[in-house]
Amino acid sequence: MNLSSQLHETAKRLPQKPAYYFMDQSSTYAELDGAITKFASGLEQLGVKKGDHVGLLLGNSPYFIIGMYGALRLGATVIPINPIYTPDEIGYILNNGDVKVVVALDLLLPLAEKMHGALPSVENFIVCETPQGKEANTDLSKLTVAPKLKAFTQVLVSGDLSYKGPELDEDDVAVILYTSGTTGKPKGAMLTHKNLFSNARDVGQYLHMNEDDRVITTLPMFHVFCLTVALNAPFMTGATILIDPKFSPQEIFRLAKKFEPTVFAGVPTMYNFLYQYPEGNPEDLKSLRLCISGGASMPVSLLKAFEEKFNVLISEGYGLSEASPVTCFNPLDKPRKPGSIGQSIVNVENRVVNELGEEVPVGEVGELIVRGPNVMKGYYKLPEESAATIRDGWLYTGDLAKVDEEGYFYIVDRKKDLILVGGYNVYPREVEEVLYAHPDVVEAAVLGVPDPNLGEAVRSYVVSKNPELTAEQLHEYCSEHLAKYKVPSSIEFLEELPKNTTGKILRRALKQQVLQN
Incomplete structure (x- = not known):
């Protein structure tokens, strides 16, 4: 079975069911x-x-x-x-x-x-x-x-x-997804029919998707998050997707009012825009049974504020192009843990390991590795990179993580984004969580910049809704909540942070800005 044949089976089972709405027009x-x-x-x-x-x-x-x-x-x-x-x-x-x-x-x-x-x-x-x-x-x-x-x-x-x-054949390459290329040229992750079919099936099952669901598809379809969670999985279960050509809070609320969607999938930035939207009426989102967040870590303060305002559960998950993409989700039938990416989805195994590939104890930070039918065949025309990334059947994600006693995983940060301040590890996400908790901060990004004395220093970029907020006030706020070496040595206010087309904040664009200056 593959995605195309499964859609054909869905069409035989539900021929007159709307598959999608686009510009308010439906197609069965x-x-x-x-x-x-x-x-x-x-x-x-x-x-x-x-x-x-x-x-x-x-x-x-x-x-x-x-x-x-x-x-x-x-x-x-x-x-x-x-x-x-x-x-x-x-x-x-x-x-x-x-x-x-x-x-x-x-x-x-x-x-x-x-x-x-x-x-x-x-x-x-x-x-x-x-x-x-x-x-x-x-x-x-x-x-x-x-x-x-x-x-x-x-x-x-x-x-x-x-x-x-x-x-x-299930091992034939179905899709090649070029990664965003945080280092060097983008690499083409080869995803087989088996990779994509298994992940769409398992995600649909994990999120209890069914033919009564109406899924807002506003994430870019060319991106793997949308491809599996808001396109392939709904089609496998006979759900209806509501195609939004380009994300805007106004259009999301309009769609919600008109079509009463049951599922929304987005990145944290989208949730932030929806939360901040002045005309956003919580009543318009009352039909939602589930919101899904991925693509980047969602600040816990934003997650809680959104859920409280709109009275809907956000299930945070984790994935990457090389894994088709989903490996973890917060379960719907067990306690959800804010700040966690959840547990391994069915048929997928996640582990946290040290530099030698050995599993680390509960609570310790290591690299997240993944194994399952969703893991890519390799990178197109790059055998050496493929061999370095997939070892003994395990995909090495490059993300730093930890796991608790109940098997809930937590992304600490990208391995490449780790900041070393005088020999101490600083994880940008930890500092960003503190900044997001400040009532005047709308968005924040943290990165390491060269420092002659400490090797690296912490710099933060902030978008604030209060023009009166100063760097000194934010510095003092951070000092109350972070160890001294984690407190940003410099804070810069921006009108907006650079983002890719999915709304993910681009730290590398900020780094380039630092290098140019």
Whole structure:
């Protein structure tokens, strides 16, 4: 069984059930499954074969769902790419990923025109129409890339509804997800059909998803968190997804009022925006049975404040691209522990180990390692990095963690983000938790900067809702709650913190700012 065949089974079981709503218009499972089959057939007619690579340069839309599931049904490997990446970033992934066909928004036609000469492996650009693209009124015949352009609707219409597709092996690579590249160039994590299917199945089971659920899908679909938790898992269980093209608190509350969703998945920054939104009426979110947080650690003060205001449980979990992504979640049928990423989900094992790979005692900090059917096959064309990351069947995450007596795991910080102040370990998250607990702090990020005497010093970046708040006041506040060596030596106020497209705060962007200064 794989994602595409499972969706086909769901469509047979619930043909008239809405699979999704997009711009308030619905599509049934039968309609979606038919479109996926025809798109797979249309791709084959373009010369795409099992094992070929198909790139998706798309935001949240039916185009993404049909494009991804259609390629999977054909047996192709899908490479989702953030459409707002720079031409250099996109070009690197398309070339490194040996992409044969690109499915992209018409707004990206200028990019295709500019880049196609540097993309020798790309044979076709399948163009998805948008209202903004239509307004641009581009004369496609005048583009040098014109012979390679195909309309998405044209590929869809040309497809055969009776198309069956090839036999797929569970170990075939289904998706290659390029990591954000915190160091050097991004690496392509190869996820098999088994990886993605097992994680979507196990997450759906763990979160008790069912066909009565309505899931707000506002996280970017090209990101693995959304892909598994807010797309694949709901489709496996026959739930309905509410597609939000771009996160905004106003739109989330509108969707909630109109469609009465039962599940919301987001990153901590999204919860912060929803909590701070002045027009946010708790009554509008009363239909939610569950909120899911991942992508970054959620400050405990924010978690508690959000739950109290909106009277809904937030289940914090943990995952990474290389694990498809979920390894842990706070259970729904047992006590939830704020600040914890929860326990291992079914079929997945987590451990905390020392530098020698030996399990450390309860409560001690070590590196989190993961084993299960969700762990990637390896990095594309990088055998040495693959061997260094997956050892004896265990995926070494690079995250520092600890575990308690009941098997609840706690992320302490990224191994690479650890700050060494005069030989003492300072975990940025611990300092950030204290800053977030201050009533005037909206957002905070902490990192280490070079210090001639101590090796490194702690610097914090803060967004405050009180223009009167001073660095001295915050320094004094931190001194009351942290050991002296953990207290930020410098505090800088910013209008906003740099974030990626999922809303995750980018410490590396702040580090670059430090280096430039």
